[in-house]
Amino acid sequence: MSAPLIAPLIEAAGLSVAYRGEDGAPPLQALRAVSIAAEAGEVVGIVGESGCGKSTLAAALIGLLPGNAVVTAGTVRFRGTDFLALPEAGRRGLRGRHIAMAFQDPMTAFSPVLTIGTQLTDFQHHLAGQGRAARRARAGAMLARVGIADAARVLDHYPHELSGGMRQRAAIAAALLMTPEVLIADEPTTALDVTMEAQIIHLLRELRRDYHGAIIVVTHHLGVVGELCDRVHVLYAGEVVETALVDDLYHRPAHPYTRALIACDPAGLTGVTRPLPTIPGRVPELAPPPPGCAFAPRCTLATARCHIEAPPWVAVGPGQGARCHEARPRGCDPGGTDPKGADANGAIR
Amino acid sequence: MLSYAIRRVLLAFLILFVVMLAMYGMVFLVPGDPASVALGPRATPELKALLTARMGLDQPVAVQIWNFFRNAAAGDLGFDVWSRRPVLEVILEVFPRTLVLGLVALGWAVGLGVALGCLAVVWRGRPVDRLLGVLSVGMIAVPSFVVALYSLVIFSVWLGWLPAIGAGERGDFWGQARAVVLPAFAVGIGWVGYTARLVRAAMLEVMGASHIRTARAFGLPERIVVTKYALRVAIIPAIAIIAVGLGGILSSAVFVETVFSRPGIGTLITGAVQKRNYPVVMGTVLFMTAFYLLVVTLADLLIARLDPRVRDVLRG
Amino acid sequence: MSFAAEPALGATATARRPPPGRGVLGRLARDPMGLAGLVLVCLVVGVALFAPWLAPQDPTRIDVARKFQGPSLAHWAGTDQLGRDLLSRIIHGARTALSIALGATGIAGACGLILGLVAGYGPRWLDAGLVLVFDALSSLPMVMFAMAVITVVGPGTGTLILVIVLVSVPGYARLIRAQTLALKGADFVLAERCIGASGTRIVLCHLLPNVAGPLVILISMDIPVVIMLEAGLSYLNLGVRPPTPSWGNILYDGYTSLRFAPSMIIAAGIPLILATLGFTFLGEGLRDALDPRLGYGAPR
Numbered sequence: 001m002s003a004p005l006i007a008p009l010i011e012a013a014g015l016s017v018a019y020r021g022e023d024g025a026p027p028l029q030a031l032r033a034v035s036i037a038a039e040a041g042e043v044v045g046i047v048g049e050s051g052c053g054k055s056t057l058a059a060a061l062i063g064l065l066p067g068n069a070v071v072t073a074g075t076v077r078f079r080g081t082d083f084l085a086l087p088e089a090g091r092r093g094l095r096g097r098h099i100a101m102a103f104q105d106p107m108t109a110f111s112p113v114l115t116i117g118t119q120l121t122d123f124q125h126h127l128a129g130q131g132r133a134a135r136r137a138r139a140g141a142m143l144a145r146v147g148i149a150d151a152a153r154v155l156d157h158y159p160h161e162l163s164g165g166m167r168q169r170a171a172i173a174a175a176l177l178m179t180p181e182v183l184i185a186d187e188p189t190t191a192l193d194v195t196m197e198a199q200i201i202h203l204l205r206e207l208r209r210d211y212h213g214a215i216i217v218v219t220h221h222l223g224v225v226g227e228l229c230d231r232v233h234v235l236y237a238g239e240v241v242e243t244a245l246v247d248d249l250y251h252r253p254a255h256p257y258t259r260a261l262i263a264c265d266p267a268g269l270t271g272v273t274r275p276l277p278t279i280p281g282r283v284p285e286l287a288p289p290p291p292g293c294a295f296a297p298r299c300t301l302a303t304a305r306c307h308i309e310a311p312p313w314v315a316v317g318p319g320q321g322a323r324c325h326e327a328r329p330r331g332c333d334p335g336g337t338d339p340k341g342a343d344a345n346g347a348i349r
Numbered sequence: 350m351l352s353y354a355i356r357r358v359l360l361a362f363l364i365l366f367v368v369m370l371a372m373y374g375m376v377f378l379v380p381g382d383p384a385s386v387a388l389g390p391r392a393t394p395e396l397k398a399l400l401t402a403r404m405g406l407d408q409p410v411a412v413q414i415w416n417f418f419r420n421a422a423a424g425d426l427g428f429d430v431w432s433r434r435p436v437l438e439v440i441l442e443v444f445p446r447t448l449v450l451g452l453v454a455l456g457w458a459v460g461l462g463v464a465l466g467c468l469a470v471v472w473r474g475r476p477v478d479r480l481l482g483v484l485s486v487g488m489i490a491v492p493s494f495v496v497a498l499y500s501l502v503i504f505s506v507w508l509g510w511l512p513a514i515g516a517g518e519r520g521d522f523w524g525q526a527r528a529v530v531l532p533a534f535a536v537g538i539g540w541v542g543y544t545a546r547l548v549r550a551a552m553l554e555v556m557g558a559s560h561i562r563t564a565r566a567f568g569l570p571e572r573i574v575v576t577k578y579a580l581r582v583a584i585i586p587a588i589a590i591i592a593v594g595l596g597g598i599l600s601s602a603v604f605v606e607t608v609f610s611r612p613g614i615g616t617l618i619t620g621a622v623q624k625r626n627y628p629v630v631m632g633t634v635l636f637m638t639a640f641y642l643l644v645v646t647l648a649d650l651l652i653a654r655l656d657p658r659v660r661d662v663l664r665g
Numbered sequence: 666m667s668f669a670a671e672p673a674l675g676a677t678a679t680a681r682r683p684p685p686g687r688g689v690l691g692r693l694a695r696d697p698m699g700l701a702g703l704v705l706v707c708l709v710v711g712v713a714l715f716a717p718w719l720a721p722q723d724p725t726r727i728d729v730a731r732k733f734q735g736p737s738l739a740h741w742a743g744t745d746q747l748g749r750d751l752l753s754r755i756i757h758g759a760r761t762a763l764s765i766a767l768g769a770t771g772i773a774g775a776c777g778l779i780l781g782l783v784a785g786y787g788p789r790w791l792d793a794g795l796v797l798v799f800d801a802l803s804s805l806p807m808v809m810f811a812m813a814v815i816t817v818v819g820p821g822t823g824t825l826i827l828v829i830v831l832v833s834v835p836g837y838a839r840l841i842r843a844q845t846l847a848l849k850g851a852d853f854v855l856a857e858r859c860i861g862a863s864g865t866r867i868v869l870c871h872l873l874p875n876v877a878g879p880l881v882i883l884i885s886m887d888i889p890v891v892i893m894l895e896a897g898l899s900y901l902n903l904g905v906r907p908p909t910p911s912w913g914n915i916l917y918d919g920y921t922s923l924r925f926a927p928s929m930i931i932a933a934g935i936p937l938i939l940a941t942l943g944f945t946f947l948g949e950g951l952r953d954a955l956d957p958r959l960g961y962g963a964p965r
Contacts, residue, residue: 096569125573599809621816
């Protein structure tokens with residue numbers, strides 16, 4: 001694995017984000033030194049439980065952190081330029097056109113009082129020169145492309161008149177309108193039932209084939225990751241705890257948390273078990289974060305050291321690393337034996 | 350939608366019916382017959398008998414109530430024994446003046462209020478926002494007739510810029526326009542603060558909604574996000590509350606019209622109460638209540654049109 | 666492997682803890698608007714309480730020789746058309762305004778409590794009937810309704826109080842009714858019933874503590890409206906009868922002698938503005954400190 005010659009399409013480097021506490025409460029560390037990157041043509045997954053910071057990461061990647069969030073360290077770079085350092089107008093110019101987001105919960109992602117057509121037309125405001133009719137036609141074509149039958153009629157519908165699956169398709173269509181280089185799909189299937197979920201995953205896989213940008217899928221659902229992604233970052237308590245190619249993640253998970261996640265996936269169960277496996281304990285408080293490994297209180301392998309000393313990043317194989325004291329490089333992998341093969345923040349490109 | 354409209358109108362009529370019954374009942378609950386109360390010390394037996402017959406008070410109560418409702422339904426609110434004209438005619442003669450005052454007041458107040466509310470949202474948490482907050486409450490708190498009296502003293506008596514009394518001659522547009530400035534200022538000022546607060550609160554709630562985040566994520570300019578995406582949603586609850594508040598506009602118009610001796614519903618009813626002119630008071634109260642219910646009902650229907658979600662719930 | 670759906674951005678991270686409160690008064694004092702309201706209200710209440718000692722003269726003593734005098738050492742605010750000392754009349758006017766406002770809202774609160782309980786606990790037809798009456802009463806424009814009552818009963822302080830009670834009872838009764846209905850279905854009330862608690866006990870131990878806060882806020886936000894109504898109707902000669910000093914009467918006197926002494930209007934308007942501002946600020950502050958969910962008062 002060689003070091004990249006040019007900067008990746010989009011990357012977060014050592015990104016730390018904190019939320020200011022209210023009335024003197026200590027700030028909450030939502031992201032701690034997170035480094036991820038995505039290249040054109042690849043699909044990167046970000047998985048984690050509720051509250052692990054993955055939505056904050058998605059918001060940071062598109063420059064839409066809420067007002068009480070502060071970037072305490074690190075950068076987000078798009079094509080090598082520091083996205084967060086740009087003035088708001090510059091960021092606005094990138095949004096929608098170069099980086100687009102398909103939001104979770106399409107129920108509320110669209111304005112309830114404007115038709116789908118009006119909104120999809122507005123979203124193409126970067127093409128103001130083309131006139132509303134042309135933009136509206138593009139919107140209709142995009143809706144048809146994401147598999148909405150009778151797209152011309154749907155343009156005149158209000159969001160609440162569509163089914164959940166249709167709304168999610170429309171949200172993806174909206175994100176693809178400007179053929180952005182980076183598409184961030186924030187929980188693309190969370191609000192849907194299983195059949196709809198399968199359809200949306202199918203749609204995203206189809207889009208992969210003729211879409212040449214980078215796709216970042218943010219989800220809590222390992223199944224989605226397995227179906228869609230090339231590479232996966234596992235987020236826990238605001239940190240990347242494991243990075244791996246999707247096959248390695250499933251077959252050779254290095255971090256105990258990843259192993260626990262896979263064990264809890266109902267799709268992976270073979271026999272009848274009762275009760276369903278769970279990870280005991282809860283996500284730790286992040287204000288302030290614990291001194292040792294954040295997962296230690298829930299970890300079956302934890303030793304005394306895990307509670308006191310923050311674990312290092314251990315490269316366990318080509319393109320795979322974990323933040324764990326117990327992780328060991330796989331002996332048979334010559335590339336993984338050298339711990340200097342991965343940089344300190346764990347971004348493996 | 351249609352069945353909802355019918356239901357709303359029926360409810361308005363039911364409320365109007367209860368109001369009429371209460372008003373009619375009140376007259377009979379109070380000791381002393383209305384004719385001698387209305388005539389006061391001038392009452393001679395002949396005059397009393399005449400008035401009693403005119404007002405239909407010599408009939409049995411049940412017949413009176415029936416007549417009252419029948420006449421009211423036919424648009425006949427009774428006969429004004431003082432001016433010897435039908436009450437409805439007297440009311441309709443002055444009502445347009447009050448309507449103009451109310452609309453001008455509501456117009457400038459809501460326009461400025463929405464603008465200030467949006468301003469407070471754009472500068473939320475900053476000193477401007479806090480100043481606007483205190484200013485709004487201040488404007489709401491000050492009674493409109495004190496504002497009317499103060500502006501009368503300052504702009505008419507001391508500075509002599511604007512007329513102190515009247516509503517302007519018929520046909521003289523500029524005279525009428527000049528005459529409406531101070532009353533509309535006094536009636537409207539509270540509504541500036543009220544609308545500003547309302548819009549600010551509704552906008553702040555909407556600005557946190559995820560569809561606003563969507564609009565931002567597509568890089569829409571903040572101006573369009575605020576005016577098209579946020580205000581369109583935030584204005585809907587504001588319409589309902591402003592319509593309900595029209596009752597308040599009418600109330601302050603009563604005082605303000607008296608201060609400026611401006612012909613209108615307020616001066617009409619104040620004079621009638623002072624003379625204890627029953628038919629005119631009852632007729633005016635009924636008329637204004639009906640008008641108010643009409644506005645509130647229309648506002649409800651307007652909201653149903655503006656909000657596609659409500660529209661569909663009602664259709665389904 | 667599905668964890669619970671993630672809450673919206675930002676909400677995940679904001680600490681959910683109430684502001685560090687040192688009681689209602691402490692929270693009120695930290696809000697500059699509430700503090701200003703408290704100071705103004707204390708001022709007005711103090712003036713009303715100690716009016717006989719504060720007023721330099723008898724507010725009804727007529728001295729026609731000294732009418733329409735401007736401010737002087739003897740008469741700080743000047744004199745009116747009958748030569749009465751304006752400052753004394755304004756000071757005593759505070760007494761009139763406050764006693765009517767507090768008396769009327771107090772009676773209205775009590776009536777609202779009883780009617781709300783009756784509607785909430787009574788049979789369904791009674792509830793429906795009362796709600797209809799409340800709706801009808803509150804859909805009448807306030808001043809129009811006051812005019813109708815005054816025509817029938819005749820103007821005076823008693824009528825004024827009656828009007829205020831009739832106008833404000835529906836709001837209080839609705840609040841109490843809603844709370845009663847909510848409590849009726851609450852599990853802990855059912856549990857109380859099961860162990861044989863009486864209706865009185867449920868009302869005293871559960872309902873009252875629950876509604877006391879919102880009721881106090883609602884009343885405190887109504888007080889400026891009532892002060893305005895009293896002054897307004899007195900201004901129209903339909904409220905407090907002269908020669909009793911009332912801010913509305915003084916304003917009316919000033920209006921009729923506008924050409925001789927316009928400053929009379931200005932002088933009588935100031936205490937009215939201070940009182941309504943003070944009570945409004947206090948009401949707002951109380952609401953923010955106690956129960957931010959309640960709505961805003963309409964302008965008047």
